[in-house]
Amino acid sequence: MFEKVLIANRGEIALRIHRACREMGIKTVAVHSTADAAAMHVRLADETVCIGPPAARDSYLNVAAILSAATITGADAIHPGLGFLAEDADFAAAVEEHGFTFIGPSPAHIRLMGNKVAAKDAVRRLGIPTVPGSPAGVPDLAAAEAAASAIGYPVLIKAAAGGGGRGMKIAHDRGELADMLPIAQNEAASFFGCGEIYLERHLERPRHIEIQIIADGQGGIVHLGERDCSLQRSHQKVLEESPSPALNTAERDGLGALAVAALHEFGYKSVGTLEFLYQDGEFFFIEMNTRLQVEHPVTEMVSGLDIVREQLRIAAGAPLGYRQSDIKLCGHAIECRINAENPDTFAPSPGRVTDYHAPGGLGVRVDSALYQGYAVPPYYDSLISKLVVHGKSRNECLMRLRRSLEEYVIGGIETTIPLHQRLVGAAEFIDGDYDVHWLERFVGRPG
Amino acid sequence: MKIGGRSPPFPDAELVRALAALLTETGLTEIEYAVGDRRIRVARAAGSPAPLVSSSAPFAAGSIEHPGAVRAPIVGTAYLAPQPGAPPFVRLGDPIVEGQPLLIIEAMKVMNQIRAHRPGRVAQILVADAQPVEFGAVLMLIE
Numbered sequence: 001m002f003e004k005v006l007i008a009n010r011g012e013i014a015l016r017i018h019r020a021c022r023e024m025g026i027k028t029v030a031v032h033s034t035a036d037a038a039a040m041h042v043r044l045a046d047e048t049v050c051i052g053p054p055a056a057r058d059s060y061l062n063v064a065a066i067l068s069a070a071t072i073t074g075a076d077a078i079h080p081g082l083g084f085l086a087e088d089a090d091f092a093a094a095v096e097e098h099g100f101t102f103i104g105p106s107p108a109h110i111r112l113m114g115n116k117v118a119a120k121d122a123v124r125r126l127g128i129p130t131v132p133g134s135p136a137g138v139p140d141l142a143a144a145e146a147a148a149s150a151i152g153y154p155v156l157i158k159a160a161a162g163g164g165g166r167g168m169k170i171a172h173d174r175g176e177l178a179d180m181l182p183i184a185q186n187e188a189a190s191f192f193g194c195g196e197i198y199l200e201r202h203l204e205r206p207r208h209i210e211i212q213i214i215a216d217g218q219g220g221i222v223h224l225g226e227r228d229c230s231l232q233r234s235h236q237k238v239l240e241e242s243p244s245p246a247l248n249t250a251e252r253d254g255l256g257a258l259a260v261a262a263l264h265e266f267g268y269k270s271v272g273t274l275e276f277l278y279q280d281g282e283f284f285f286i287e288m289n290t291r292l293q294v295e296h297p298v299t300e301m302v303s304g305l306d307i308v309r310e311q312l313r314i315a316a317g318a319p320l321g322y323r324q325s326d327i328k329l330c331g332h333a334i335e336c337r338i339n340a341e342n343p344d345t346f347a348p349s350p351g352r353v354t355d356y357h358a359p360g361g362l363g364v365r366v367d368s369a370l371y372q373g374y375a376v377p378p379y380y381d382s383l384i385s386k387l388v389v390h391g392k393s394r395n396e397c398l399m400r401l402r403r404s405l406e407e408y409v410i411g412g413i414e415t416t417i418p419l420h421q422r423l424v425g426a427a428e429f430i431d432g433d434y435d436v437h438w439l440e441r442f443v444g445r446p447g
Numbered sequence: 448m449k450i451g452g453r454s455p456p457f458p459d460a461e462l463v464r465a466l467a468a469l470l471t472e473t474g475l476t477e478i479e480y481a482v483g484d485r486r487i488r489v490a491r492a493a494g495s496p497a498p499l500v501s502s503s504a505p506f507a508a509g510s511i512e513h514p515g516a517v518r519a520p521i522v523g524t525a526y527l528a529p530q531p532g533a534p535p536f537v538r539l540g541d542p543i544v545e546g547q548p549l550l551i552i553e554a555m556k557v558m559n560q561i562r563a564h565r566p567g568r569v570a571q572i573l574v575a576d577a578q579p580v581e582f583g584a585v586l587m588l589i590e
Contacts, residue, residue: 034583048449050581051522065582068522068554072579073450098555 001316002026002076002101007041008066009081012386013292015041015369017079020308029073031066033059035377040369047073054379060084063091067098077101077315079308083381086291087114087163103315105270105290113272113288117160117198123274123285126262131277131284133200144181144199145174151201157181159188160196163287165235167191170202203284205435206277207246208232211259212299214310217269220320223256224303225329227295231423231439233346238416238439239423240295241334242302245394245432246278255283260324271296271311277436294337294383297367301333301390332397333390336405336420338368339382343418344443350378355411359404363390363397366408376413384415394432398424419443448581462487515567515589519580523554527576535576537587541569549587552580563589 006029007017018028018041030045035054042048049069052059059065061084070078078095080086086104089111095102104110113119117137120130134147137160148155148171157169157180169184171177181197189195207230215221228244229237243252259274272290276283296307305327314320340349356372368385370376376384389404391397405421426442428434466478466489477490519525527535527550536548543549548560549569570590574580 045449047451048581049522049579050448050583052582059582064555065522069581071555072522072524 002312004029004046004073004075004077005103005312006031006066006070006073006075006078006100007045007081008060008078009084009086010036010039010041010060010380011383012367012369013081013294014039015044016367017041017081017308018045020306020312021079023306024309024312026312029069029075031059031069033379035379038374040371040374049073054377056084056380063094067094067100070095070098070100075100077103077312079103079311080291082292082294087289089114101315103270103311105268105272109266109268110290113290114163115160116158116163116287117196119288120285122266123262123288126265128258128262128274128285129283131200131203131286134198137196137198139196141178141181144177147199148174148177151199154202155199156202157184157197157199159184159192159194160198161192161194162188163289165232168235200286203277203279205437206230206279206284207244207434208237208275208436209244209247209255209278209283210273210275210293211256212293212296212307213259213263213268213272213274214305214307214314214320215263215268215270215272216314216318216320217267218319219264220323221260221264221268222320222322222324222327223260224299224305224307224327225256226252227298229295230434230436231429232436233439233443237295237337239334239336239420240298241332241394241397242298243329243332244278251281270314271307279435294386295335297365297386297388298333298335301363301365301388302329302331303327304330331390331392332394333388334397334401335386335388336401337383337416338385338387338408338410338420339416340376340384340413341382341416342414343416346416347414348378348382349414350376350382351413352376353410353412355409357407357409358385359387359407361400361404363400364404365389370410385410387420398430448579448584450579450581463489513585513588515565515570516585517549517561517563517587517589519552519561519582519584519586521552521554521559522582523552523559523580525574525576525578525580525586526551526553526558527572527574537569537572539569539572543567543569543589550574561586565589 004027005021007014021028027046029047030042031049031051032042033052033054051065052062078100085091089107092102093107124130132151138144138147154172159167167187169180171180184197185195209226211226212224227240227242229240231239273293274288275286352375358366365388389400391400402424479488543563545566547563550561551558567589571588574586
């Protein structure tokens with residue numbers, strides 16, 4: 001097992017990784033920007049190295065600085081967390097070239113799944129259904145129009161190098177396609193460094209269902225059930241739950257088995273998530289995330305497995321040690337992503353946390369790096385806490401969630417806790433009757 | 448930076464503030480505090496109401512906003528000489544010109560020369576040879 005792991009990330013996920021390391025007796029190295037010098041995981045880590053000024057490109061995306069920090073601290077392995085360099089195949093390759101273990105899948109698999117067109121191709125050949133779309137990137141309007149006719153309008157224009165719901169445009173007809181195409185290409189080039197775009201059929205009322213996979217690269221592979229992440233605003237997840245209120249056992253087991261069989265053949269190693277759109281009983285693969293996900297605690301609560309610990313074990317060469325039949329998914333879990341934003345306008349609200357009280361009790365988990373007196377910096381994304389609750393049933397879970405939200409105090413800044421409180425009281429949410437467009441309509445409703 | 452249990456010789460800002468407050472409280476003009484080979488001297492300048500931290504002490508306000516602070520622009524290992532065995536780039540008290548190389552930080556096998564951003568005199572050298580440094584670490588003070 002590793003003696004020392006460098007955590008190449010920040011915020012609550014860095015603290016999460018620190019915790020998993022410490023529970024395994026592994027020393028941690030926290031690299032941080034000047035803006036994060038007082039972050040909780042920096043305060044707790046065994047060693048710390050400031051790697052740059054606040055801007056992510058000079059710090060958390062600064063490969064040379066991170067590798068240099070690993071060298072001077074003598075780290076054995078680097079955990080990339082999520083976002084930042086977690087799905088950067090060049091970074092993963094550089095980590096390994098410099099003699100450190102990258103805690104994640106192989107650079108080749110990261111690269112393949114990072115190209116969304118290639119990823120769809122790969123999984124389709126492995127027997128997984130995909131969203132009807134253009135067979136490859138569409139280089140110009142003529143190709144786009146031809147593809148769109150075959151797929152059927154409305155179509156979604158997506159960046160091949162994109163992901164995470166960013167940079168997508170809808171076109172309802174040829175006219176809109178002609179308007180949106182150049183915009184999509186430009187955005188793709190500036191957000192993701194690559195202007196290649198592809199088209200997919202736009203589903204009108206799908207749910208977002210994703211399957212959590214763990215594989216040891218030695219033939220051992222399991223799925224840990226699904227998460228329903230349909231509650232999204234601007235394609236960013238707001239709340240996730242497991243199991244999905246929309247699936248029955250047969251659908252769940254079938255999808256899980258399909259995912260496992262495909263990735264087994266693929267030879268995947270480490271954790272990963274296959275994301276699907278689900279509509280009218282049909283599943284359509286959209287993308288695979290070759291990393292830890294923000295919402296992983298939801299699956300940890302229903303499965304009892306520590307997913308970050310599994311990442312560390314697998315990266316150190318251990319076999320899974322368990323089979324699909326050993327996986328027991330119990331009860332229901334829900335995670336609320338709490339952002340430092342105004343709950344109505346979503347305007348960012350960085351600043352000092354003057355009062356802090358996190359809810360507790362049976363089945364309540366808070367993954368957050370906040371503390372009283374902590375100043376939320378303005379330079380990074382606004383996620384500041386994940387409130388994850390578990391119950392024996394979805395009803396019990398909802399009651400517990402409602403209670404936890406009313407108890408949670410984050411003073412001094414604005415947060416989206418009031419939004420979650422509204423959500424938890426909404427009839428459609430209580431009934432589990434929502435799709436990926438529902439939340440946008442809900443927040444558009446007068447309070 | 449916190450690394451390998453060995454802490455770099457940076458001033459303890461809390462201690463400096465505490466000593467400064469003690470000066471004011473007691474009406475003394477100078478306090479020198481030493482623990483082992485770490486020494487801080489805080490002195491009140493004549494006629495000024497607030498105590499100044501002496502620049503001849505091995506610890507000064509360098510880690511705060513000293514204008515002559517030479518800070519590491521990258522993470523790596525600091526070397527005070529161009530090669531092992533060679534004389535150091537500069538010594539304490541040396542006069543220097545703007546742009547003069549002061550030390551090297553090695554990162555990823557690349558030697559990066561760190562140059563003076565202003566002319567003056569090397570007032571303090573705050574890193575040891577082959578010491579790991581983080582971004583923003585104060586390496587030397589030029590006055």
